[in-house]
Amino acid sequence: MFGQNAVRAPGSLTGFGRRVRAHCEVGKLNTIGTAKQQSTQRVGFLLMDQFTLVSLSSAIDPLRVANLLSDTELYRWCLIASGEEEQVSSDGVRVKLDHTLADDVQLDLVIVVGGIDIEQTVQKADLAWLRKQAKRGAQIGALCTGSYALASAGLLNGYECSAHWDCLTLLTEQFPGIEFNTHLYTIDRDRLTCTGGTVPLHMMLAMLAKRHPQSLVDGVADMLVCERHRSDAEMQVIPMWSRKVDVQPKLKEVLQLMEANLEEPLPLQDLADYVQLSRRQLERLFLKHLHSTPSRYYLKLRLDRARRLLKQTSRSIVEITSMCGFVSTTHFSRCYRKYMGVSPKSDRVQGVPEAYQIFESELPPEGAELAN
CATH class of the missing domain: 1.10.10.60 (Homeodomain-like)
Structure with a gap:
């Protein structure tokens, strides 16, 4: 079972939301209809201690809006961590968990949400849990510095990936065999990795575009006031004051x-x-x-x-x-x-x-x- 963060029945829309849904309905017989037949994708967010809250919300909101506009539970998500009841973000906000690592949760996509001091916060239990999920066939992803956890678990070997610029030196020094790039995000087969901040929004839009009609993706972007969908070809700016x-x-x-x-x-x-x-x-x-x-x-x-x-x-x-x-x-x-x-x-x-x-x-x- 997914906890209190799981998606419930889509709510009603007013004003602009109704117009966006109407736009998505235009191709419903040919496109949205096929999306409705897809099974609900179960997404688990593994929160590291001191995770970045903005990255988490930027990844969840596109899923929420996709459910809302399609009037279907396309995605269901839950929050997971090694703690018992809650995890603390880098800005001190305490987030209530749905599951711990000990729970047997069936997931289609697992995304690690990294943050501050990732080298110290990743635990052996996290790595073992990630390996188990990958062995079960789940897609694996990471936000911000979360790529460090995936690399430590051996889940990025043979893949190209992205990570926050503040973590790149650590990654390239500890994992010289992995191909780290400076792109905003990378979707390489069953691995999704991105830099951080609000970039997860753009990566999730790209993921939605692989599974759903463009009209739905555009509707999600409009609802989230995303004027331009940034591509995976764009490079992150590494500031001189680093x-x-x-x-x-x-x-x-x-x-x-x-x-x-x-x-x-x-x-x-x-x-x-x-x-x-x-x-x-x-x-x-x-x-x-x-x-x-x-x-x-x-x-x-x-x-x-x-x-x-x-x-x-x-x-x-x-x-x-x-x-x-x-x-x-x-x-x-x-x-x-x-x-x-x-x-x-x-x-x-x-x-x-x-x-x-x-x-x-x-x-x-x-x-x-x-x-x-």
């Missing part, structure tokens, strides 16, 4: 150089020469601490600036192409679509609130370097 960078002054210098030279990108050899490293040494430094090659990271910085200009100014795509160091609009559009999951033109059409627009006078003039 402690991994602070202890590497040469790396920090290179990052500052990159940010100051986005319009006219510096050759990799010039960057290496500036900090008195060989090109190979610089590449190893980036791979070790930022889990990316220098060229790939440089490209991401330029694309991030391009997106800000697209969203917050009226500069043309041709101007933005030049301001962000791309040789042609074709090259810029191809790179943008690959990393952002949408074309520059389509991304701009979605717009941003007027309050967040930047006046043209606040932008650096053409040809000027960005300040540090």
